Amino acid sequence: MNYKTLLVHIDDSRRSSARVEIAVELAQRWDAHLIGLYVVCQDMFRPLFNEDESLRLAQAEAQAVERQRTARDAFLAAAERAGRSIEWRTPSGPALDAATLHARHADLLVLGQEDPKDPAAYIERNFVGNLVLGAGRPALVIPYAGAVRTLGENILIAWDGSREAARAMADALPLLKRARFVGVDIVQPAGQHAYVPEGIDVAAWLDAHGVRASFSTTPKHVSVGTGATLLNRVSDLHVDLLVMGAYGHSRTRERVFGGVTRTMLESMTVPVLMAH
Structure with a gap:
């Protein structure tokens, strides 16, 4: 592909x-x-104009x-x-x-x-x-800020089990196959344990397509949103491309409460591949 x-x-x-x-x-x-x-x-919505x-x-x-x-x-x-x-x-x-x-x-x-x-x-x-x-x-x-020196060498996939995340991961395959490092990360609410088999299944699907990926979970603190948590993870891993699903919740909820998509569109620090 x-x-x-x-x-x-x-x-x-x-x-x-x-x-x-x-x-x-x-x-x-x-x-x-x-x-x-x-x-x-x-x-x-141009008004009527006089000669000048x-x-x-x-x-x-x-x-x-x-x-x-x-x-x-x-x-x-x-x-x-x-x-x-x-x-x-x-x-x-x-x-x-x-x-x-x-x-x-x-x-x-x-x-x-x-x-x-x-x-x-x-x-x-x-x-x-x-x-x-x-x-x-x-x-x-x-992103509008900073120079994009590399693109797709170190890729992080934000995984939440949603249809949108699955779509984004599949759409990113041409980039994933060329990457040096691919990680799959699940942002986990504080106090909850990650569903490890899900991460293993994602990594197995990628491996079937010739992409070797690591799997990790990142705890989300109550005071820090999922989007900000992902941006911190991007920085920690020196990622140059984030892959994520867009608008996993209803648009009404996204508009009222923000959501990860809005956070990324406003505060992204690296290129982001989005799919809905």
């Missing part, structure tokens, strides 16, 4: 070019076709066209240097709807964590989370 089609989300943010470089490198790994999907924030405001609007639209051209040229240049088979897409319509439609025809999505200090990184509220939820495809989300 390999990824044959990758889709990278491109916008006008500072980290977009770094995301493209990662996507190009991954396309080289699997000799995959690469799609650059340019989707940016759209203001759908209309002029400013025309100038803003001209600047938007120039930014799109700059992003396209950078994407094409990066892909040409790597000798990749590529496509450039600029769909019309609402951002999330357009991105979801195109994402469903890719094997892996390369997305970026929203940077709260970069207005150009904002597409719409919870864009990445909603795209992961609606696309039905695995998404590799790249």
